[in-house]
Amino acid sequence: MRMEYVEAVLDVVALIPAGAAVAYGDVAEILGSGGARQVGSVMSQHGSAVPWWRVLKANGDAPPGHEREALALYILEETPLLGSHAEYLRTGEGRWRVDLTAARWAPNDGEFDRIDAVAERLERSVRKLSAPDDEMTV
DNA sequence: ATTCTGACTTGCT
């Protein structure tokens, strides 16, 4: 994974406000580069310093392997939840997920500008590295 | 070039 991509992903995630959340695929779409799996890979390897719990699966399931910790944070941030999260916290039983329909981050103007800046920076760094030897030529 | 592996998604039982 290119460093610029990793940084772009982390920069975007850092912008997500408490109580809100987005899917892996949303981040990829915002950046206009890569896919959900790439974003997941970045979060897996470099996500510890940013609000990683605010990036999750498209159906609202928390990041695999961190359900417990993520749930505590969702409750703390009052992120909209569905299912038996209270029971899950007590007994470890029960299924739950983030109500992504209600929680999905809707960037305001200021946030949008910063997202845009990150996406543009990434886009430029990608172009810069593609000029010389181009495959597919011939 | 081919194959395998993922903090992924979507569509279909």
Place this chain on the structure above:
DNA sequence: AAGCAAGCCAGAA
């Protein structure tokens, strides 16, 4: 609601 199959994108072997 829960599994499964396929599609998807990139890096690694």
